[in-house]
Amino acid sequence: MRPREVLKFGEDLLGWQQTQPSCRAAINRAFLAAEHRCKSYIKEQFGSDLETSRHAVGSMLQATSDPDLKVIGTELSQLYGRRILADYDLSNKEIQRPAAAEDQIEAAKAIFDGLDRRGNIAPIDKNPMKKRIQDYLKANR
Numbered sequence: 001m002r003p004r005e006v007l008k009f010g011e012d013l014l015g016w017q018q019t020q021p022s023c024r025a026a027i028n029r030a031f032l033a034a035e036h037r038c039k040s041y042i043k044e045q046f047g048s049d050l051e052t053s054r055h056a057v058g059s060m061l062q063a064t065s066d067p068d069l070k071v072i073g074t075e076l077s078q079l080y081g082r083r084i085l086a087d088y089d090l091s092n093k094e095i096q097r098p099a100a101a102e103d104q105i106e107a108a109k110a111i112f113d114g115l116d117r118r119g120n121i122a123p124i125d126k127n128p129m130k131k132r133i134q135d136y137l138k139a140n141r
Contacts, residue, residue: 003040007033007108014101023101024086030101030108031083034076037112045121046130051137056080063136064129066121072114079107 010029013022038061039052052060058080061073082104085095094100121129 003033003037004112006036007105007112010101010105010108014098014105018098018101020096023096023098026101027086027095027104028083030104031076031079034079034108034111037115038072038076041115042133046126046133050130050133056140059140060133060136063132065132066118066125066129068114068118069129072111072118075107075111075114079104079111 006029010026010033013026013029016022035057038057042050042052042057042060050060056077058073058075058077061069061076064070064073082095082100085092086104089095
């Protein structure tokens with residue numbers, strides 16, 4: 001399954017019904033889609049030797065020297081926070097509104113679009129950026 005399919009499923013959930021559970025589930029899908037897209041980007045650009053499964057992927061992107069990737073990393077971290085609210089704070093009335101779910105789907109789309117616009121990292125920049133990510137990973141074990 002590809003990340004865009006996960007995002008599409010989140011959108012479909014809202015089109016199917018706009019209940020509190022479907023709104024919360026759509027927010028969850030939006031985050032997971034964006035996170036997997038970012039993980040794929042990291043692996044494509046820096047190689048598969050970077051461990052992305054146990055670390056905050058948004059923070060890994062923020063650790064680079066690239067301004068676009070830092071913004072995307074921040075957006076992903078914010079989306080993660082809203083996903084935690086949607087999944088675990090059942091008393092939060094704001095997060096279960098259809099408008100909130102639509103906002104998070106749009107935020108995930110913005111992450112996809114940002115990575116698509118950013119494209120490939122220049123070879124000369126890859127090693128220094130990878131080193132910054134590795135330093136972040138070492139410091140946050």
